[in-house]
Amino acid sequence: MKSAAKAVETTADDTAETGSQQIRDAIRDAIVERRLSPGTKLSESDVGNLFNVSRTLARSALQALAYEGLVSVEKNRGAFVAYPSPDEARQIFAARRLIEPGILREAAARITPSQIQHLRQLLIEEGRLMGERGQTARRAEIKASGDFHLTLASISGNTIMQRFMDELVARSSLVIALYGQSTVSSCGHSEHGDIVDAIERKDLDKACQLMLHHIAHIEADLDLREQKSVGLKEAFDL
Amino acid sequence: MKSAAKAVETTADDTAETGSQQIRDAIRDAIVERRLSPGTKLSESDVGNLFNVSRTLARSALQALAYEGLVSVEKNRGAFVAYPSPDEARQIFAARRLIEPGILREAAARITPSQIQHLRQLLIEEGRLMGERGQTARRAEIKASGDFHLTLASISGNTIMQRFMDELVARSSLVIALYGQSTVSSCGHSEHGDIVDAIERKDLDKACQLMLHHIAHIEADLDLREQKSVGLKEAFDL
DNA sequence: GCGCAAAAAATCGTATACAATTTAGCCGCA
DNA sequence: TGCGGCTAAATTGTATACGATTTTTTGCGC
Structure with missing residues (x-):
C-alpha cells in the first residue's frame, strides 16, 4: 500500500471492475479511433461473445x-x-472553449521542464504520424492529436477536469468523424506546437488565445448543417 | 414522436433504465441532502432489499x-x-472556479426575463428555508443552495456543462458535510442574490467576480487540514 | 405482386444461481 | 491471556435463466 494511514481510502488502489473495465476501454478506443462508426449497433450478446x-x-x-x-x-x-x-456537436465544442483555457492556465502554472519535454515528444510523434500513410497511421494520429489536450489536462493536476476532458475529446472524435470535411482528420498540428511555445515563454494570455483559435479551427472544419434525412423528393426531383 | 425525421435518434425519448435510474436518483438525493454520511457502506443486497x-x-x-x-x-x-x-476537495472547488464563470457568462448572454424571475423565486424559497428550523428544512436548504448553481447551468443551454455541474455540486455537498465548519450549512445566501442582480444589469465582469468570491467563501469555510488518522501518539501523548 | 396481420425470432430487462474473495469467529496452543 | 491459523459466514464477481418488448418474417387475402 502506497499511501500511509488514512481514515477511509477514497481511491481504490486495485483496479476496480477488471471485467467490464477492460471491455469498456477496448470499445472506447475503437470509437475514438473511429474503427466503429457512429450509429453502429452494439448488441449486448455480440459484445459479450466478442470478449x-x-x-x-x-x-x-x-x-x-x-x-x-x-x-x-x-x-x-x-x-x-x-x-x-449538430446541436450536440456545438455544445461539445462550446464546452471545450469554456474549459480548456482554464486547464491551460493551471497546467502552465505548474508545468516542469521535463513535462514540457514530454509534450514536445508527443508533437514529434504526432508529426511523424502525419507523414505516414495508411489507416493505422491515421488512427494513431487521431489518438495522438487528442493526447495532446489530455496531457495538458493531466499536467494541470486536477483529476476531475482530466476526466471531463477525456469525455470531451472522445466525443469530439465522434463529431469529427460525422461532420469533418477536410481529409486531414487532425487539426492543425503546428498549432499545438505554438501553444507549447507560448507555455514555455510563460505567456499565458497568448497561450489561451492560441488554444481558443485552435478549437475554433477544428470546429470551422465541420459541416454542421442539419441533414434532415435528405428525404423524399429533393433526393430525386432535384 | 416530437422531433420530426432525423437520421438516428441520439437522445432516447423514453426514460432509459427506469429501474436502476430511480434507485440511483434516490441514493444520490440521500447523499446530496446528507442523510447518508460519507463512508457509509452501501451493500448491494441491502440496497436491493431496500428498494x-x-x-x-x-x-x-x-x-x-x-x-x-x-x-x-x-x-x-x-x-x-x-x-x-482534502486534496479531492480542493480539486472539486478548483474545478468549480474554473467552470462556473464560463457558465455564468453563457447563461447571462441568453437569459430571459422569465428565467430571471425563476431565479429570484429560487432565492426567496432559499431564504424562507434559512429561516425555518429543523433537519428537513436544513436539508431542503442544502438542496436549494445547489439548485441555484444548477439552474444557472441549465440556463446556459449546454447540457454537457450542466452534467458536469451536477456532479460538482453533488460532490461539493459531500465535502461540506465532511469539512464544513460553520453551522450554517449553506453558503452566503445574499451572494446568490448579488449575482442575479449583476446578471440583470448585464454586468458580466461583476457577476463573474461575485461568483468567484462566492465559491471562495464556501471553500474558506472548510477545514481541509490533513487529519492523518490522528493516530498514534498525538491522540494520547498530547 | 402488394399490403397487412399474426406468429416467430431476436434482443433487452430483471431475477436468480453459482463461483471467488474477503471478513469474522473460533479453537487450540504457547 | 494473547496470538496464529483454520473454518464458516457474508459479500462481491460473473454467468445463466426467464419474462417482456421489439423486430422480422411468414402467410393470407386482395
Missing part, C-alpha cells in the same frame, strides 16, 4: 459508455455508437 | 454513482458513500 464474457459484463460496459456519451442506449432496442446531433 | 429489486439493479445503480464520484466501490469489498480527501 468471451457474459452479457452481464457487456451490458455493464455499454452502460458506462452511455454515461460518457459515447454510446446511446435506447430502451428495449439496444446500444448504438453515439450519433451526435 | 425491492434484485441485486443486479442495485449494483447497476451503485456503479453509476461510482462513476459520478459519489460512491467509491472497492473491488471485492463493496460500495461506500464517497469520503473525499
Whole structure:
C-alpha cells in the first residue's frame, strides 16, 4: 500500500471492475479511433461473445459508455455508437472553449521542464504520424492529436477536469468523424506546437488565445448543417 | 414522436433504465441532502432489499454513482458513500472556479426575463428555508443552495456543462458535510442574490467576480487540514 | 405482386444461481 | 491471556435463466 494511514481510502488502489473495465476501454478506443462508426449497433450478446464474457459484463460496459456519451442506449432496442446531433456537436465544442483555457492556465502554472519535454515528444510523434500513410497511421494520429489536450489536462493536476476532458475529446472524435470535411482528420498540428511555445515563454494570455483559435479551427472544419434525412423528393426531383 | 425525421435518434425519448435510474436518483438525493454520511457502506443486497429489486439493479445503480464520484466501490469489498480527501476537495472547488464563470457568462448572454424571475423565486424559497428550523428544512436548504448553481447551468443551454455541474455540486455537498465548519450549512445566501442582480444589469465582469468570491467563501469555510488518522501518539501523548 | 396481420425470432430487462474473495469467529496452543 | 491459523459466514464477481418488448418474417387475402 502506497499511501500511509488514512481514515477511509477514497481511491481504490486495485483496479476496480477488471471485467467490464477492460471491455469498456477496448470499445472506447475503437470509437475514438473511429474503427466503429457512429450509429453502429452494439448488441449486448455480440459484445459479450466478442470478449468471451457474459452479457452481464457487456451490458455493464455499454452502460458506462452511455454515461460518457459515447454510446446511446435506447430502451428495449439496444446500444448504438453515439450519433451526435449538430446541436450536440456545438455544445461539445462550446464546452471545450469554456474549459480548456482554464486547464491551460493551471497546467502552465505548474508545468516542469521535463513535462514540457514530454509534450514536445508527443508533437514529434504526432508529426511523424502525419507523414505516414495508411489507416493505422491515421488512427494513431487521431489518438495522438487528442493526447495532446489530455496531457495538458493531466499536467494541470486536477483529476476531475482530466476526466471531463477525456469525455470531451472522445466525443469530439465522434463529431469529427460525422461532420469533418477536410481529409486531414487532425487539426492543425503546428498549432499545438505554438501553444507549447507560448507555455514555455510563460505567456499565458497568448497561450489561451492560441488554444481558443485552435478549437475554433477544428470546429470551422465541420459541416454542421442539419441533414434532415435528405428525404423524399429533393433526393430525386432535384 | 416530437422531433420530426432525423437520421438516428441520439437522445432516447423514453426514460432509459427506469429501474436502476430511480434507485440511483434516490441514493444520490440521500447523499446530496446528507442523510447518508460519507463512508457509509452501501451493500448491494441491502440496497436491493431496500428498494425491492434484485441485486443486479442495485449494483447497476451503485456503479453509476461510482462513476459520478459519489460512491467509491472497492473491488471485492463493496460500495461506500464517497469520503473525499482534502486534496479531492480542493480539486472539486478548483474545478468549480474554473467552470462556473464560463457558465455564468453563457447563461447571462441568453437569459430571459422569465428565467430571471425563476431565479429570484429560487432565492426567496432559499431564504424562507434559512429561516425555518429543523433537519428537513436544513436539508431542503442544502438542496436549494445547489439548485441555484444548477439552474444557472441549465440556463446556459449546454447540457454537457450542466452534467458536469451536477456532479460538482453533488460532490461539493459531500465535502461540506465532511469539512464544513460553520453551522450554517449553506453558503452566503445574499451572494446568490448579488449575482442575479449583476446578471440583470448585464454586468458580466461583476457577476463573474461575485461568483468567484462566492465559491471562495464556501471553500474558506472548510477545514481541509490533513487529519492523518490522528493516530498514534498525538491522540494520547498530547 | 402488394399490403397487412399474426406468429416467430431476436434482443433487452430483471431475477436468480453459482463461483471467488474477503471478513469474522473460533479453537487450540504457547 | 494473547496470538496464529483454520473454518464458516457474508459479500462481491460473473454467468445463466426467464419474462417482456421489439423486430422480422411468414402467410393470407386482395
